[in-house]
Amino acid sequence: MTTPQPTRVDGMGPLEPVPFIDLVAQHQTISEEVTSAVTKVFSEQRFILGDEVLNLESEIANYCDAREAIGCASGTDALLLALMALDIGKGDEVITTPYSFFATAGSIVRAGATPVFVDIDAKTMNLDPEAVAAAVTPRTKAILPVHLFGQCADMDALWRVATHNNLSIIEDACQAIGAEYQGRRAGVLGRVACFSFFPTKNLGGAGDGGMLTTDEPELAKRLRRLRVHGEMTQYHHMEVGLNSRLDALQAAVLRVKLQHLEEWTIARQRNAARYADLFAERGLLDVIELPTISEHSRHVFNQFVVRVRDGLRDRILNFLREHKIGCMVYYPKPLHLQPCFSDLGYQPGSLPKSETAAEDSLALPIFSELTAAQQETVVRGIAAALGRPAKVSGAVVPRPKFLPFGPRVGDEAQRKHRESA
Numbered sequence: 001m002t003t004p005q006p007t008r009v010d011g012m013g014p015l016e017p018v019p020f021i022d023l024v025a026q027h028q029t030i031s032e033e034v035t036s037a038v039t040k041v042f043s044e045q046r047f048i049l050g051d052e053v054l055n056l057e058s059e060i061a062n063y064c065d066a067r068e069a070i071g072c073a074s075g076t077d078a079l080l081l082a083l084m085a086l087d088i089g090k091g092d093e094v095i096t097t098p099y100s101f102f103a104t105a106g107s108i109v110r111a112g113a114t115p116v117f118v119d120i121d122a123k124t125m126n127l128d129p130e131a132v133a134a135a136v137t138p139r140t141k142a143i144l145p146v147h148l149f150g151q152c153a154d155m156d157a158l159w160r161v162a163t164h165n166n167l168s169i170i171e172d173a174c175q176a177i178g179a180e181y182q183g184r185r186a187g188v189l190g191r192v193a194c195f196s197f198f199p200t201k202n203l204g205g206a207g208d209g210g211m212l213t214t215d216e217p218e219l220a221k222r223l224r225r226l227r228v229h230g231e232m233t234q235y236h237h238m239e240v241g242l243n244s245r246l247d248a249l250q251a252a253v254l255r256v257k258l259q260h261l262e263e264w265t266i267a268r269q270r271n272a273a274r275y276a277d278l279f280a281e282r283g284l285l286d287v288i289e290l291p292t293i294s295e296h297s298r299h300v301f302n303q304f305v306v307r308v309r310d311g312l313r314d315r316i317l318n319f320l321r322e323h324k325i326g327c328m329v330y331y332p333k334p335l336h337l338q339p340c341f342s343d344l345g346y347q348p349g350s351l352p353k354s355e356t357a358a359e360d361s362l363a364l365p366i367f368s369e370l371t372a373a374q375q376e377t378v379v380r381g382i383a384a385a386l387g388r389p390a391k392v393s394g395a396v397v398p399r400p401k402f403l404p405f406g407p408r409v410g411d412e413a414q415r416k417h418r419e420s421a
């Protein structure tokens, strides 16, 4: 592989390459801890479930303030297990967002049910509760909101629809560990929540891994059974489940990383605030729309996704790529337009807000170890792509409307919340 060379674009020195994510930089800060945790597992030779997984489950339950946590093999499996445990299958409909990673809807189909896609809120890009209410039919069994990019969906409004229609809510919290909605963490905002430990998540393992959380002990019991072929006691199968166990090696790595999650999340939030300042200083807010942070929300920025106005997204995307500055499009084709769902009958134009988001959204580097200089380069690159002046004007610019990050709920606040509930 050739090393990308810095290039000059605006007479202000070279535009250095910036990675979209740098997992090596993060690993370097914890490599000794990880190595000793992994070595311990090798010395014990217990690779499937076991104490490491049990301990991780209890630590994640604690982190999310949930009663139960159940490890499994991936976020995708967590979604499938949640649907199975709620007896959702053939003939049932699950209302969800088309603006998500494929697994959200793929799992519904794998469970035998039908995904019903409804449009998103134009600002937050999360599921629009009014659209959900309008899509409920006698066949609807559940709502599956995604806490997109690290910000919780509008759960109060979704619960109103769910309660009114006797529906379950399954949280797709795969991108949102540590996110909060009105002071409560993702993981306790539905009947059951699904997390992913894919390496690029805020809490990422050394491979695939997933977790479910719930406050319902009976549901937890069923999930534990379903992840091991529906086995009740050895070789006694109550139902047909999956092989979806979490590896002890993954759990050991994740337990080390969980101890750093808060500091990494705060670093992501700092980076988001820094982008807001940089875009304002460069006078780019007429073209770049910053992510909307809802009130009473703690956004954990698994992704920092801006919207680019005036059809200029691809110009910026191509320019940044050409200059080896990391950027991604999440997601270029909404799920309702994927070929495998064509039999559901959606057409271009069916869900216009999701389709617009696919055309104008742009994810920028936000990983915890990103430096101020790298962020400066990203924003300079965008200015150069737009043919904007190289230098910052020097004029005092008002800080953009970028709501504060919301409360970080510590144990004390969580305890009070529980007592008052």
Ligand SMILES: Cc1ncc(COP(=O)(O)O)c(C=O)c1O
Binding pocket: 074, 075, 076, 077, 100, 101, 103, 104, 146, 172, 174, 175, 195, 196, 197, 198, 208, 209, 210
């Ligand atoms: C919103 C969402 N749902 C589900 C998943 C699936 O998780 P996994 O890749 O661990 O199967 C992901 C992860 O990429 C995701 O971002």
